[in-house]
Amino acid sequence: MRNYKSIKAFQLADDFAVEIYKVTQQFPKEELYGLTSQLRRAVVSVPTNIAEGASRQHQKDYLQFLYVARASLAETEYLLHLANKLGYLRDELFGRIEEQKQEVAKTLFGLIEAVKREL
Numbered sequence: 166m167r168n169y170k171s172i173k174a175f176q177l178a179d180d181f182a183v184e185i186y187k188v189t190q191q192f193p194k195e196e197l198y199g200l201t202s203q204l205r206r207a208v209v210s211v212p213t214n215i216a217e218g219a220s221r222q223h224q225k226d227y228l229q230f231l232y233v234a235r236a237s238l239a240e241t242e243y244l245l246h247l248a249n250k251l252g253y254l255r256d257e258l259f260g261r262i263e264e265q266k267q268e269v270a271k272t273l274f275g276l277i278e279a280v281k282r283e284l
Contacts, residue, residue: 167227169219174272178212178234181269185241188262192253200253204244210237211269215276224284231277238270 169175185208189201211234218230245266249259 166222167219169216172215172219172276174234174269174276175212175215175219177265177269177272178215178238181265182208182212184262184265185245188254188258192248196253200244200248200251204241204248207237207240207244210234211241211273215273224280228277228280228284231273231280235270235273235277238266238273242266 186205189204192201214230214234214237218227218234221227221230245254245259245262248254249256254262
């Protein structure tokens with residue numbers, strides 16, 4: 166079993182999830198069970214799937230969980246875009262979050278490619 170805590174993509178995704186939790190505390194209260202909840206579930210799914218995949222015995226299973234993490238990151242990206250359009254995220258904050266998301270994406274995609282090569 167791989168130690169998911171030592172995987173760079175997990176570490177970055179975990180930090181990103183914490184950041185999104187902090188940011189969404191400022192969202193309107195009427196969004197608590199809407200956009201806030203959806204965004205938090207999507208962003209938490211990224212490191213969760215990396216961790217779960219790392220516990221799988223076969224590379225093919227691991228890869229499948231990494232694909233789910235990638236899809237959750239895409240969902241997170243859209244929800245952040247929507248939050249920005251609705252005025253819940255200032256442009257400056259949105260830009261900073263977008264940079265952090267890009268770093269997570271690059272690292273996750275690199276991990277996916279590395280696992281694919283091992284197959």
